[in-house]
Amino acid sequence: MNGLFANKEFLALLQLEEIRKRKYFSEALSSSIEREFGIPSDTSSTVFLSLECGALLYWNLRKQDHANKKTVRKDLDRLTQKASELADMLSIMTGEAWRAIDSFQLAHDLSPALYPDQRGSKSSDAEATPPRLTKGDVVDLAAKLSALAETTKIATRMVGKGRVGRPEDDATLHLLHAAFQVWEAILRRPFKLDWTGDSEPITDAARFCVRIAQVVDPTISFGRIANASRTVREKSMAVSDLGLTPEIMKHYRKQFG
Known part of the structure; x- marks a missing residue:
């Protein structure tokens, strides 16, 4: 084929x-x-x-309720815009911003007692420890958000005007x-x-x-x-x-x- x-x-x-x-x-x-x-x-x-x-x-x-097409299009447009904006922000994140994130993670790893859990005493130690974030994670997230924005843009067109x-x-x-x-x-x-x-x-x-x-x-x-x-x-x-x-x-x- x-x-x-x-x-x-x-x-x-x-x-x-x-x-x-x-x-x-x-x-x-x-x-x-x-x-x-x-x-x-x-x-x-x-x-x-x-x-x-x-x-x-x-x-x-x-x-699908055709009377709600306008609402669906509005929601999809908003999601497309926000996903695209966040993807752009992540892709152009400055070295200083990334170093600030990395410094916090390093400080937390070395002195976790200085960063108490903000969600209440019932949270376990595992829950209180934020996941380690790498620069690769940020790049991957930016790519996924870009894909989401493109997908929702196409979905908006498929919804049509009714x-x-x-x-x-x-x-x-x-x-x-x-x-x-x-x-x-x-x-x-x-x-x-x-x-x-x-x-x-x-x-x-x-x-x-x-x-x-x-x-x-x-x-x-x-x-x-x-x-x-x-x-x-x-x-x-x-x-x-x-x-x-x-x-x-x-x-x-x-x-x-």
Whole structure:
């Protein structure tokens, strides 16, 4: 596989414990779908872990109160700002500031009696002794705070400004977007959609959308799946090259944010 689906960061995301539990796409069910749609065994793991991501996102969005999107965005913006500010402060901490910290730690180690526990007499000696802080710890903390700031910034964009439609419509779009990416970017098949007048699937891509959607939520109607899959086909881009990531994110936010 090339591009995004061979990228280490993407594959690391698929290792998250919540996703690897395979709540929706168990090994047995995955094998059945693999046979039904002729999914190559060398792509099977990435296919179904990707769909598991889509399933988790679907239910997270279904549970999300869209009326609170403004509050969520505000909280995430504040967290992004504070994490970024603290990361910057740590990264430019002067030698004098670090020496002050180091001097305190050395003095505490040599004369702990001069620095009594401030949390009350019930604290044990182990609790009263602050952990030894190294410069490496500070550098590591700054890096983690920078990563947190970047993550919350992306999360803010994904929350979006809210859609006029129902929460389940928004969630279905994201679920079918995962199916679209699997079909086009991983399996390299055209996302050709044909439906009967009753919204029953005719083409393989349409049948795949129905199969995946009804595994995740058996109450999803053919009509909702048909409408969402058409919207996804019209507004989505197959993610196949990490070099296009900025354009893809811009496109994704514009269409689904």
